Amino acid sequence: MKVNKALTIAGSDSGGGAGIQADLKTFQELGVFGMSALTAVTAQNTKGVQDVYPMSAEAVVAQITSIGEDLAPDAVKTGMLFNAEIIEGVSREIARYKWRNVVIDPVMIAKGGASLLQKEAISSMKEYLIPLSMVITPNIPEAEVLTGLTIKTDQDKKDAARKLHDIGARNVMIKGGHDESGNDATDLLFNGQNFYEFRSKRIQTVNTHGTGCTFSAAITAGLAEGLTVLNAVECAKKFIQAAIEDDLQLGSGHGPTNHWA
């Protein structure tokens, strides 16, 4: 039996809703064999992030090397990377193994406000990691930090997408979930030539913890299975929509966006 393999390079969420846990559950749900390189351990639940314990860059690189030497992934995603040393180590490994199906979720701040990426690391992300990406999946605040633009209108979203493409991302997916101006959540995909809009009805729920992780993991699973970027994004969009509709109420804070069919 042949199974496609996906690697997540991300942080652990002890509460199981986001991070490595969300990624591996999503890979499994979508029929892809999941592997992980842990960048940090967070003490976390649905109420928020209580503590962050980063791994050394050396430990992160060692995990990726072990995988690269034996279990060539069909697609790779990065999530929480926390600091510049980890970003630079991860970028070197991705370049060394010539992994091309790379999805970057530029995780910066958790919903509760905890910092998951040091401010000084943003320039490393732009210089080393983004140019290696097949897809980058920022939400609006992340796209603003990465581009220096203020995003209010559809045209602003397009300008930010172009700028991220210029930095080196082959495909840019700007997620509209943080734009609360209408009844829809509109995501925008730019492949360097065309813009594609994905419009869906906004679902009113607090149970959205890990939405970004789950969405980028679903894109990664699609790429691992050989889908085009456009098809992988379309499938991931359906998957995340169903996961948010599940409205899973666990804990007393933001419940997780886990989904199983």
Ligand code: PLP
């Ligand atoms: N914790 C970890 C380890 C993550 O990777 C992420 C991903 O963005 C989060 C927390 C944030 O989760 P959310 O902002 O959806 O609550």
